[in-house]
Amino acid sequence: MTSDPSTTQTDPEQSSRSVAAVVVLAAGGGTRMKSSTSKLLHKVAGHSMLSYAVSAAQALQPQRLVVVVGHEREQVLAHLDDIAPHVSTAVQDQQNGTGHAVQCGLADLGELDGEVVVTYGDVPMLTGETLVELVEAHRAAGAKATVLTAHVDDPYGYGRIVRDGERVARIVEQKDCSDDEASITEINSGIYVFDADTLRHGLGNLTTDNAQGELYLTDVITIANQRGELVTAKIIDDVWQTEGVNDRVQLARMNREMNNRIVEGWMRAGVTVVDPATTWIHASVDLAQDVTILPNTTLEGATSVATGATIGPDTTLVDVEVGEGATVIRTHGTLAVIGAGADVGPFSYLRPGTQLGAKGKIGAFVETKNAVIGDGAKVPHLAYAGDAVIDAGANIGAGTIFANYDGLNKSTTHVGANAFVGSNSVLVAPVDIGAGAFVAAGSTVTDDVGAGNLAVARGRQHASEGWIGKRRPGSKWDEAAKASDGQVHPKVTESRAKAAEKNQQALNTQQAQEGAQ
Known part of the structure; x- marks a missing residue:
């Protein structure tokens, strides 16, 4: 080292x-x-x-x-x-x-x-x-x-x-x-x-x-x-x-030799480096015993990785703190903190100010910036969380956007503990989603949502009967519709019915418990 x-x-x-x-x-x-x-x-x-x-x-x-x-x-x-x-x-x-x-x-x-x-x-x-x-x-x-x-x-x-x-x-x-x-x-x-x-x-x-x-x-x-x-x-x-350095060729050779020594030093100190040839570690990085580094990983600046964490493959971390037992896969992170036991990636982008709590998750194709994400909270898929405070246990659905910028100012959105934000929602900052609250999928939320409340902010669905037959007669879409007798797919109907029944049973149980109290 x-x-x-x-x-x-x-x-x-x-x-x-x-x-x-x-x-x-x-x-x-x-x-x-x-x-x-x-x-x-x-x-x-x-x-x-x-x-x-x-x-x-x-x-x-x-x-x-x-x-x-x-x-x-x-x-x-x-x-x-x-x-x-x-x-x-x-x-x-x-x-x-x-x-x-x-x-x-x-x-x-x-x-x-x-x-x-x-x-x-x-x-x-x-x-x-x-x-x-x-x-x-x-x-x-x-x-x-x-x-x-x-x-x-x-x-x-x-x-x-x-x-x-x-x-x-x-x-x-x-x-x-x-x-x-x-x-x-x-x-x-x-x-x-x-x-x-x-x-x-x-x-x-x-x-x-x-x-x-x-x-x-x-x-x-x-x-x-x-x-x-x-x-x-x-x-x-x-x-x-x-050896001195006089040109770019010598500079590259010097970098390679220095990196070889750094990587070998960490391996002798108890770090597993699966492919030293594709692993680059800056002189100022700090690694604990039993860290595992997978191929095509670059650790830069003041990055530190705690015991039992796994980094890579295909990951670059610059000035990032990684907690014990965390896993970071195919991720680019800068000036971020990843808590113990947390999961990040693949294809995540952690920008400065990101703080992920213990056992939290930042998943595939998620970008975060100046976001404090609590213990056990999850931003699992296809989301942007900028200028956000997401409390412990909250779940952010796929496709959710924290709309933090109005063209002049950036504002913060707060999501309370164990709140649930449905897929494809837009949270227009500044806005507060209370603890335990639900936001229905596809909502654009512009007002605060109280603790335990449900927010539905979307237009009601409208169906134009026979539109295809009238506007596209004889088309492949018309033929497909006629072949199905115009009925909704039976498996979808069945699934929707079962979900409604399950939700009603849960509601009945909750009401019974409240009555008993």
């Missing part, structure tokens, strides 16, 4: 590992993304790449945390205000290399004493734990600079780590590599920890004497070696943590 990068958990032991500063480099143009949105704001597992970088940096409990911005900086600054308003920022107006970017980041921090960690805003899989381990390795070796490195099968495009025994002698960028250096498979991640004095001296002595004509941060390593200072490397086995 992967924690929500927008939150940070404080480990008391980390206070002793606090570093002087972390500089997050986030000024690059990201032109290969071909996007009007800053590369750093593109999302992995539901959260911006920059949010992961900030979260990882916070694990070091730095005294100062600065993000260096440049390209599309208005977007980046607005995003930082939302996710981490405490973070400092610095501007790199001219893209003159990583060394220049770090110079910009440190410019307003004054004299630092301790370690400075440098990382990037586009390495979303880098964890705070890895940064802590990097600092610990740096301190244990007594080094002045430590580089996070990895071995890769194809090192093309990466800076190569040139060693002198266990020491890192220098880092050579791809365009500056000799043939021998190009064959080295240990690569530079671009993530470092420096003693502040070493970094300050190195940055002050950088030159643009290289193939790119830029100020390379990697040259600080060479300068440290020239001073006789120890430079070491921390090799990481999980190469994904060093």
